[in-house]
Amino acid sequence: MIFRKRVELFLRTVIGRAYPRLIGLQRERSWLIFDTLLPLLQMSAFVFVYRAMQAPPEYTGFVVLGGAMTAYWLNVLWSMATQLHWEKENGNLALFIMAPTSRMAILLGMALGGIVATSFRAAAVVLVGIFIFGAHFSAERIPELIGIFLLTLIALYGMGMLFSSLFLLYGREAWHMSLLLQEPIYLLSGFYFPVRSLGYWTAMGASIVPITLGLDAMRQLLFPRMMQQIKFLDVRIELLVLAVLGLVFLFLAQRSLSYMERLACQEGRLTVRGQ
Amino acid sequence: MSTNLAVSTQNLGRVYRAKKREAGSGKEIVALHGVDLEIHQGELFGLLGPNGAGKTTLIKILTTLLAPTSGEARVAGTDVAKNPWEVRRHINMVSGGESSGYGLLTVEENLWLFSQFYGLDWKTARERIREMLKIVGMEDRAKTKIYHLSTGMRQKMNFARGFITDPEIIFLDEPTLGLDVQTSRVLRDFVKNWVRVRKNKTLLLTTHYMQEADELCDRVAIIDRGKILACDTPSNLKRSLNQSSVFHLKVDSLPQPDSQFQGLKGIQSFAHHQHNGLLELSFIVETENALMPILASIERSKGNLISLEKRQPTLEDVFINLVGRGLSEEP
């Protein structure tokens, strides 16, 4: 197939798969409650914990930022990693596999649709943090902040695509693995406190999850004074590592997707439902 | 291998192995065994067999969803195991009872979405969707969300999904399963027409409805327990029974129908099943003389004969003759 045609098919697939995610936002508005309002209240609990401890006000900002990134982490776990499992249960996976298009394009479509939808939730968390909890952020290094944020998302959704392909083969195992990854990553990536508190080497190990470095770098940019004592790595190093993680995860996702598809084909598990 | 073959298989086999944690761990199930098939371009080919015969396994292999464990399969001249990408450009599939699609999308949105995975431009996609929805009688449902559709409607939508990409080869796995008589008729007419009017389009249909295979297919392969038992035109298959006589009897009951007629001379094949409270017996006999001992045996076992009919052989009779049981009987 000529290159232009391949690019066109790739883009059509991305748009096609992103479409249900976007239209779902408008058709089934209960997500406003379940995906935005309620998690917002959960995040607020940690703000009140710090208040009960009479922590410095910057910690409210730490929690708000962590709460915003929680939205993306949950989206990666439940709408990326386990998504191919749901597609299998619904009978769509067989149609995806049979279509002459790139599976990466399908995953990318899911990811882009998910990012747009999740950004509403993350924005709501930040706005509530600012207006209700009075969180203060330093707005001096906005371009770097945007850069870090985007690189974090690329690496994070790259990881989600990798999980998605790994979970292609599995049924409820995928489900439980996602459940298992939820709280431990809240802890290890420092969603509610600076990750440096866990110790240098624990933080280093946790950096395999892009949110760890992304959060630390964003906190350094948004709370420069407070983070001076408790930063993990230099922002520039974190930026570089995130870029590398993004490339590595996307590459691994692509390879593992092909491998897992072949394996699932051999084991006859592409069309097995109710696992 | 001939170049105008749409599908060909050589000694194709598939064995399923139970996983460690599943019951019967390590146990093997042979779903396909040494299947040799050749389907020509432009042909409407039928695969007829009872449930569990291996039809769906064969379709899954040909549509690149399942790898064979032995032998080779080629679709559009390409090996399905070695180059599935190339195969996918030429095919599509519709399965009976399929539940694919996104519940929150409308019928036309779902069809559009799947058309995008085949690279159709939006204008062409819209035209084909409109055309296919008209054919399946769902024009008025284009804007309906699919979780509001009935099973039959959903099946019709999936049927449309298979054809909007205008594939060279389409696989229909029990496409009329669960559909009402009228809808089935419309879809059969469409299928027949699709292959006749469009040159070089090939269609492989699996079914356990013998009338469907008889009515639609240029050629039919009879499959049972993973093996192809016969492959020819429906008329040639039926002609193989021309030297024999086919009798269809209905009795109220018999104590042991399986063993009762064993040893009687002249019986080539025999099958039975319960229908509407009566026991229906099908006999394929070498000569009509074999009928008398059969009737005598029924009388001896105090069965009441309700009806007796001599009829032209059907594909089901061909199946009974080959397998020794009917299409609806459990293996």
Add this chain to the structure above:
Amino acid sequence: MATNQRAVENLRSLRMAAWLGWQIESNWTDPFLFAIYSVIKPIAGALILVFMYMVVAKGGLSNPLFPMIFVGNAFYIYVAMVLMGVSFAVVDDRERYGMLKYMYTAPLNIYFYLLGRGGAKTLIATVSVLITLAFGALLFNLPIDIASIDWLLLVTGLVLGLLSLAFLGIFLGGVALITARHGQFTGEAVAGALYMLCGAVFPIDVLPGLLQAISYILPLTYWIETMRRALLGSGSSQILSQLSNLELVGVLGAFSVGVVILSVLFFRWAEHRAKEKGLIDMQTNY
């Protein structure tokens, strides 16, 4: 229908659903992995708070608030697990297994069925709570003395608390009947929200007025406080300290009965609406 026959059917629904729930929860992996999985999740949840205290609180883990928060957090494991176990069965049966319509056509009691499905998660949650408390007592010197535990208060409070949670699960099952499956689970999302409102990890005294008012009408607020008093001898809230143990359990009991009634009424309404709109077997993947 004879009352006896109905009782047999209810019991059968409960038993069958509990067995099914256990199969779904446990047989996806080998027992060793399952055990690790059951331990890691709650401990990670507890460690988040531990680190928050270590980083910020005056006196770190010796801060008097810490044991209250740790115990509240440990018992809170029940909330997400029970709510999800009961309510997610609706989504799971509808969208993954396609079985919800058959459950509705079978002679079973849907309430008992959903409660039974939540049974397995309740059992796993019990193990997780015990592990978390033992972890806290051994590693962080949580002042739990087995000899001074108020067992009567603990058991009564636990039974009433689980009753409210189970029926709150029924309420959410009703919500699930009439809404789409979203990425985040209804049960977990509601549990997350209640985490703040019932003061599981801070005294409700620090909540602003309106949120404090909501906190007063939640049975979980009284339940968590009861569990603290039973295990540690005292609660975390100044306001609730005005209630004696008996009064606290009395309020918890009254609110639990309220939750049961409200949930059953809401579920009936949701069921009616789902049948009216044909949502019993919908597939809402997007």
